[in-house]
Amino acid sequence: MRISVIGCGYLGAVHAAAMASQGHDVIGIDVDPVRLGALREGRVPFHEPGLEQLLSEGMSAGRLRFSTQIADAATAQVHFVAVNTPQRLGGDEADLGYVEAALRSLAPHLARGALVVGKSTVPVGTARRLAPLLDGRAELVWNPEFLREGHAIDDTLRPDRLVYGVGDDPDAAERAQTLLDAVYAPQLAAGVPRIVADRETAELVKVSANAFLALKISFINAVADVCAATGADVNLLADAIGHDARIGRRFLGAGLGFGGGCLPKDIRAFGARAAELGEEAIGSLLREADRINLGRRHRAVELLRTALSSEPGAAASADQGGDLRGRRIAVLGLAFKPDSDDIRDSPALSVATELALLGAEVVAHDPHAVPKVRAARPELTCVDTAADAVVGADAVLVLTEWREYRELDPAALAATTPARLVLDARNCLDPAAWRAAGWDYRGLGRHEQALGALVA
Ligand code: NAD
Ligand code: UDX
Numbered sequence: 105m106r107i108s109v110i111g112c113g114y115l116g117a118v119h120a121a122a123m124a125s126q127g128h129d130v131i132g133i134d135v136d137p138v139r140l141g142a143l144r145e146g147r148v149p150f151h152e153p154g155l156e157q158l159l160s161e162g163m164s165a166g167r168l169r170f171s172t173q174i175a176d177a178a179t180a181q182v183h184f185v186a187v188n189t190p191q192r193l194g195g196d197e198a199d200l201g202y203v204e205a206a207l208r209s210l211a212p213h214l215a216r217g218a219l220v221v222g223k224s225t226v227p228v229g230t231a232r233r234l235a236p237l238l239d240g241r242a243e244l245v246w247n248p249e250f251l252r253e254g255h256a257i258d259d260t261l262r263p264d265r266l267v268y269g270v271g272d273d274p275d276a277a278e279r280a281q282t283l284l285d286a287v288y289a290p291q292l293a294a295g296v297p298r299i300v301a302d303r304e305t306a307e308l309v310k311v312s313a314n315a316f317l318a319l320k321i322s323f324i325n326a327v328a329d330v331c332a333a334t335g336a337d338v339n340l341l342a343d344a345i346g347h348d349a350r351i352g353r354r355f356l357g358a359g360l361g362f363g364g365g366c367l368p369k370d371i372r373a374f375g376a377r378a379a380e381l382g383e384e385a386i387g388s389l390l391r392e393a394d395r396i397n398l399g400r401r402h403r404a405v406e407l408l409r410t411a412l413s414s415e416p417g418a419a420a421s422a423d424q425g426g427d428l429r430g431r432r433i434a435v436l437g438l439a440f441k442p443d444s445d446d447i448r449d450s451p452a453l454s455v456a457t458e459l460a461l462l463g464a465e466v467v468a469h470d471p472h473a474v475p476k477v478r479a480a481r482p483e484l485t486c487v488d489t490a491a492d493a494v495v496g497a498d499a500v501l502v503l504t505e506w507r508e509y510r511e512l513d514p515a516a517l518a519a520t521t522p523a524r525l526v527l528d529a530r531n532c533l534d535p536a537a538w539r540a541a542g543w544d545y546r547g548l549g550r551h552e553q554a555l556g557a558l559v560a
Contacts, residue, residue, distance in 0.1 A: 105286055108133060108177035109184045110206050112143055112170065114150060114256070114365065114446065115223060115249055116186030120170075121155060122260040123184075124162030126290050132170045133177050143170045151445035151472040154257045178213040182283055183242075185210075186223045186249075189373075190365075196372035198227050200234075207237040207244075214241040219283045222246040225310050225370055227377035231269065231303040243276045245269055246303045247284060248310035253364065254443030261290075265297045269306020311374040315390055318367045320355040322393035325400055328358035328549025338549035339531055359530040359548050360455070360503060361400035363440035365448040368394070401454050404501070404529045404548065405462070408433070411525055411546055412499055429463030434497035436490050437504025437530070438470035438477050445472040447480060452503030455529070456484055459501075469493040471506055491517065499525040505532035514541035 105128045109120040112134040120132040134140045142149040146160045162168030177183060187202040203224055210220065220242050222231055235244040246269035251259035268284050270277035281300055285292060292298060301309070328338040338358040346353025362368065371394055375387030412431060440450035447453050450473075460466045460483060467485050470477065474486045487493050490509060494500055494517050502509050510532050518524055524543045526533070531547045538545040 105129070105182060105283075106180045107131070107182050107184065107287065108180035109186055110134075110174070110177065110210060111185065111187030111202070111224070112139060113186070113188060114152070114253060115251065116184070117143060117148065117159070118152060118155060118251065118256040118260055119184060119186055119223065119249070120168060121158040121162050122257060123287065124165070124168035125158055125261070128167065128287065130162065130168050131177055131180065132168070133172070133174055134170070135172060137172055140170050140172050151443075152256050153254065153443055158257060174209045175213055177210065178215060181215070181218055182287055183210060183214075183218060183220045184223050184247075185220065189224045189226055189369075191369040191372055196376040198225075198369070198373040198377075200226065200230060203230070204234060204237065207234055211238050211241060214238065216241075217279075218242045219280050220244045221284065223249045225249075225314070225366065225373075226307055227373055228304050228307045228311070228381075229377075230307060231271075235271070243271055243273075243280050244303075245271065245277075245280045245284070246306045248306055250310070250313060253446055254441060262294070263291060263296055265299060266291060267306050267309050268298065268300045269303035269309075270300060271303060311370050311377075314367050314370040315374050315386070315393075317355050318362055318371045318390065318397070319393050321357070321362050321367075322396040324356045324358045325361055325549075326396050329403075331549040336549075339547075357505075357531070359400070359505075359528075359532075360404055360451040361397040363449040363451045363454075364444075364446055368397070368449045400529075400548070401451050401458070404455050404503075404527065405458055407546060407548070408459070408499060408501065408527050411527060411544070427463075428459060430465065431498040432465045432467060432496060433459055434490075434493040434500040435459070435466055435468040436470075436493060436500065436502045436509050437506055438468055438486075439473040439504050439506075442504055442506045445470075445476055447473050447476050450504075453477065453481065455501070455503055457481060460484060467493045467497065470504065471508060491520065495520045497521050498523045499527060502526070502528045502530055502533060505530035509533070514538040514543055518542045 107123050107128045107130045109116045110133045112132040120130050124130040139149050146163055148155045185206050187206045189198045192199040231244055231246045238244055248267055266288055270280050331338040342356035345351050346356055371390040375390045378386045435456045437452045440446055456466050456468055467487055469487055469490045514537055518541045526538055526543045526545050528547045531550055535545045
């Protein structure tokens, strides 16, 4: 099939490359000449495992090209709209200006019988409201995307489910379903569940899924605080409740909380849209999840202050309530999650920035996010290796759970710094191994003593 993907960011670039890999003839369109220039040269302008390979395979097979000109998409039978829907400045609502602009620019170029498929995350009612922008030239359906950064290719090629949100006209809906079935033929052949619904349901499925994930994370983080207050261990607790199939262990990782380009903005937009509809309950639930989540960042900073003021030789700063001024803090991790260089609403970057503002000498490392951090926060010092960051540090903070940090050798690091205080804000290290190497290990809601071995 001939496909266009309008908006080639994290979602669109992956979708374009993945669709080309399953034999479709794909053109990616973006208004950002820098992003497009990189993609044209086969370079991915962000870190996503496996994407560069998929991109170069598609381009060399002649099935994938990129353009800044929407007119170049004119021959496509299916147009996927994957532009950004950020939080509106000064409000909680989604800014739909980019979706509107994309649909307006596409409308004059639509071929007869073409289908326009929204993939961006939008408030319920958007497809119905924006369909007239296509001037009756094509049907507008919504097919939300559930990929996770860091796993984006696998999630696109092997999704948990496909959701089609189709319009009211039964014939148009059937044509749309037939075209989407052809696009996703390999997924359907592999047995991926397909839910065909109205557009409103499809739009709501997406934001509800993200809201549920956010609630799950904030729930475990709220429980983590009770663990911390009582000497219980939130990781063991999550393992135990996670064995209940009705609950499940995934997204019960307590620590610094959620960030990124989706969960935070999507829960706010969901609450705002529900309030517009006169429905307040979901917004108040999600506002509390948001509040708990943002509180994790502050809590990590406070824990560090407390830990530093109780370290031997810290008497002077203890008098000032754990003064961070002049303390050298090794920050491990700046991306909002591992296997991504995305720093949009990154909890790690927000903590690192706050520490620097409080006068700490922050020396940060991240395996992939450093170029983006240097552009966004030039005041932060970034080094090439985790070990370089740790040398001589008064404290080590793990803020993103990259695999390479889990695999650090605590004994080798202990030899490079006399302070040996580690705050594992992602609860991803092995407390017993770090303590055995002489570190004062602290987690966010983990037992002061490593009881895991006893319980196991
Ligand atoms: P992004 O900012 O990385 O990419 C959006 C791209 O669209 C940018 O390159 C921008 O230049 C381009 N664009 C904007 N207006 C355009 C126009 N009129 N014509 C052509 N291109 C245009 O955003 P993203 O993270 O890829 O997210 C895109 C959408 O997908 C959002 O609605 C997001 O909520 C949703 N989503 C994202 C993910 C994810 O993991 N990032 C997952 C699922 C859903
Ligand atoms: C999310 C949704 O998972 C995905 O389905 C949707 O399409 C886009 O938004 P993404 O933002 O890529 O994906 O990352 P995700 O893996 O969901 O993690 C989001 C945030 O939650 C990260 O900051 C992560 O560190 C945090 N998180 C995740 C936790 O704090 N604890 C967990 O147990 C899981």
